[in-house]
Amino acid sequence: MNVVWFKRDLRIADHKPLADAALYGEVLPLYAAEPSIWSGEDYSARHFQFVRESLEELQSALEDRGGRLFTYMGEMEEALSALFKTYGPFTLYAHEEKAGKRVHDRNTRVREWMSDRGLRFLEYPINEKNSGRKLQERWNGFCRSEPLSRPERVEVPKTIPESFFIGAEKLKAFPVSGEPIRFGQQGGEQQALETLETFLEERFHLYEEHGSNLLQSTVSSSRLSPYLAWGNISFRTVVQKTSIKIENCDNLFLVKQLTSFQERLKERWKLMEQGDLFELQPFPDEKGAGDDLFLRWFEGKTGIPMIDASVICLHKTGWIPSKYRGMLASFAINTLSLNVKICSDGLASLFLDYEPIIHVHQIQKMPEKVLDPVKIGKKEDPDGVFIKRYLPSLSNVPAKHIQEPWHYPGFFRLDYQAPIVDIKKANQAARKTKSGISERPSKSSDHEQLKFDL
Ligand SMILES: Cc1cc2nc3c(=O)[nH]c(=O)nc-3n(C[C@H](O)[C@H](O)[C@H](O)COP(=O)(O)OP(=O)(O)OC[C@H]3O[C@@H](n4cnc5c(N)ncnc54)[C@H](O)[C@@H]3O)c2cc1C
Numbered sequence: 001m002n003v004v005w006f007k008r009d010l011r012i013a014d015h016k017p018l019a020d021a022a023l024y025g026e027v028l029p030l031y032a033a034e035p036s037i038w039s040g041e042d043y044s045a046r047h048f049q050f051v052r053e054s055l056e057e058l059q060s061a062l063e064d065r066g067g068r069l070f071t072y073m074g075e076m077e078e079a080l081s082a083l084f085k086t087y088g089p090f091t092l093y094a095h096e097e098k099a100g101k102r103v104h105d106r107n108t109r110v111r112e113w114m115s116d117r118g119l120r121f122l123e124y125p126i127n128e129k130n131s132g133r134k135l136q137e138r139w140n141g142f143c144r145s146e147p148l149s150r151p152e153r154v155e156v157p158k159t160i161p162e163s164f165f166i167g168a169e170k171l172k173a174f175p176v177s178g179e180p181i182r183f184g185q186q187g188g189e190q191q192a193l194e195t196l197e198t199f200l201e202e203r204f205h206l207y208e209e210h211g212s213n214l215l216q217s218t219v220s221s222s223r224l225s226p227y228l229a230w231g232n233i234s235f236r237t238v239v240q241k242t243s244i245k246i247e248n249c250d251n252l253f254l255v256k257q258l259t260s261f262q263e264r265l266k267e268r269w270k271l272m273e274q275g276d277l278f279e280l281q282p283f284p285d286e287k288g289a290g291d292d293l294f295l296r297w298f299e300g301k302t303g304i305p306m307i308d309a310s311v312i313c314l315h316k317t318g319w320i321p322s323k324y325r326g327m328l329a330s331f332a333i334n335t336l337s338l339n340v341k342i343c344s345d346g347l348a349s350l351f352l353d354y355e356p357i358i359h360v361h362q363i364q365k366m367p368e369k370v371l372d373p374v375k376i377g378k379k380e381d382p383d384g385v386f387i388k389r390y391l392p393s394l395s396n397v398p399a400k401h402i403q404e405p406w407h408y409p410g411f412f413r414l415d416y417q418a419p420i421v422d423i424k425k426a427n428q429a430a431r432k433t434k435s436g437i438s439e440r441p442s443k444s445s446d447h448e449q450l451k452f453d454l
Contacts, residue, residue: 001087001157005076005094006031006069009231010054011189012061014147016124017093022151028090029062029154031055032072032079033174040102042348042356044178046318047230048171050352053187054232055168061189067154071165073174076106077113079164084117086161091120095231098126098272099356126235126272138273139266143243147236184318184352185226192227196238199224200245207257212323214313214386221321222261225353228268235272239265271357280341280360293336296420297328298346300390303419305403306377307331309390311350316390318352322362323376325351329363330371334430335423340367367434370427377403391416 002021006029012018021027038048059069072079083090092114097103114121133141160166185191199222210216227233242265246258296302300311310324320328325347332343344363348354381387384402388395393415394405401408406418 001026001028001083001090003028003030003080003083003090003092005092006055006058007095007097007231008099008229009095009234010051010058010187011192011232011234012058012065012150013189014149014234014237015095016148017095017122018154019148019151020122021091021093022154024091026155026157027067028070028083028087028157029058029067030070030072030079030083031058031168032074032076033171034075034106036075036106037102038174038176041342041345042354043176044349045176046178046181046184046350046352047354048174048176049180050184050187050226050230052168052171054189054230055171057188057190057232059167061150062154062156065151065154067156068166069168070156070160071168071171072163073171074163076110080110080113082161082163084119086159087157089117089119091122093122094124096123096125100360103356135270139269142236142269143239145236145240147234147240178349179315181316181318181352183316185223187226187230187232189232192224192233195223195227196233196241200241204257204261205254208260211260212321212380214321214324214381215389217321218317218319223319225319225355229353229355235265235269239269268358271361274357280344280363291338293420294332294338294342294346297332297336297338297343301417302331302421303406303417304331304373304421304423305384305387305391305394305405306373306381309387312390313386314347314350318350323380325362326366326369327371327373327376329366330369331373333363333366334370335421335426337426337430370430370434372423372427374403374423 002024004018004021004027009015009017010031018027018029033048037043055069055071062069072082080092092110097107111121165171185195203220204222206216206220207222210220213220224233224238228235228238239262242258242262246255246262249255249258297307298311300308300315302308306324307328310320310328314320314328329343329347332338332346333340340363344360347363348356348359351359377384377387381403383399384394384397387402394402397405397408397410397414405411405414405416408414
């Protein structure tokens with residue numbers, strides 16, 4: 001018996017553990033909704049909703065091949081015990097997963113469980129192991145490697161072990177904190193392929209030009225991130241199809257757009273290859289998740305339109321371009337001097353494409369980047385089109401005042417709060433602290449220090 005354990009690889013195409021297991025007889029495709037993983041502050045109901053949608057598609061793709069998906073609610077070792085009791089010895093096939101301490105600890109427990117019983121656990125690396133070849137050579141090799149096709153048949157056992165389910169329906173009862181999303185991208189292998197196809201057919205044409213445009217980038221960015229994060233499409237498939245497109249494109253402008261996209265993919269590949277994740281540590285002296293400043297930031301009630309509109313956009317859609325992710329993180333960490341780990345988890349819980357390795361790598365860079373959201377807003381959303389979409393209470397504020405509505409003479413008539421911080425002063429203090437010139441003033445006094453020209 002071969003058990004294929006699905007985690008962040010929710011597809012059947014280019015899935016080596018599944019392809020290999022299917023060669024050796026009966027396969028039991030398994031997804032376990034594990035409380036130890038899903039109870040983390042960085043995970044939320046929107047992620048689980050995406051996973052369930054992906055599992056529904058996985059179930060129907062397996063059914064088309066004579067198989068079905070077995071699901072379980074509980075820790076993986078418990079699932080393995082139940083399988084052992086029902087079927088006797090088995091081999092476990094899975095992709096390697098690198099995603100922080102909880103995942104690392106769970107992986108260790110599963111490895112021990114298997115080895116204690118003398119069972120084989122085949123873990124497939126996400127990337128080629130560092131083979132001593134130069135980075136560029138390895139990347140070129142990766143771009144040329146062929147994705148595996150879907151297995152034609154998947155023979156599954158007839159008996160369903162006690163406390164297992166078929167398909168994803170029952171997983172609706174699995175508790176994960178946070179709100180599901182209404183307007184986000186939908187999970188599934190087919191959706192992933194369609195997203196890649198529409199991008200490579202046409203949407204990429206202004207990829208670079210619209211990269212940081214809040215409205216246009218929703219179309220001209222690839223939007224592949226949630227599909228890559230949850231493995232609805234293999235990274236190799238995206239890289240290979242993009243390489244083929246570049247080779248067959250003779251328009252220099254379009255090649256430039258595709259090459260720029262390919263560079264991002266390479267960035268991801270390098271990070272994933274580098275290995276396990278650096279853990280962010282909470283510091284007890286900094287402000288925490290129950291702090292008023294944190295809540296106002298997280299709920300989009302800071303009184304700074306660019307911040308509030310971006311956060312509300314994230315609550316609604318689960319996605320925003322990279323530049324504004326950086327702006328939100330920098331504002332929380334530097335301007336409000338909130339705890340880095342708590343801000344990181346807060347953002348992660350909103351990003352539908354939460355990918356721990358990329359996310360933490362980006363967050364770690366934030367203390368070096370002190371940004372001004374008003375300046376960014378004036379440059380990127382001068383007429384406030386984005387702001388007004390997410391903050392209807394500002395719909396009548398003229399463009400001149402949209403980034404700093406507290407300067408608008410009719411501010412008191414608006415249903416919009418005063419800013420929670422004086423950005424310039426707080427950023428100045430943050431820069432000074434970094435260069436070691438002086439201690440930061442306590443944030444509680446910032447409210448009182450504010451002087452508005454109303
Ligand atoms: C603070 C912060 C947190 C972030 N957290 C995440 C996260 O949790 N998950 C995530 O996928 N991206 C994260 N990013 C990177 C980036 O914002 C998203 O990958 C991108 O916005 C996703 O949209 P897209 O698929 O249209 O990207 P595209 O521009 O079309 O890029 C294609 C793919 O390349 C990869 N990619 C893009 N930018 C980077 C990068 N800087 N480093 C590594 N890989 C990259 C992603 O997989 C992306 O899907 C974060 C950035 C910042 C500043």
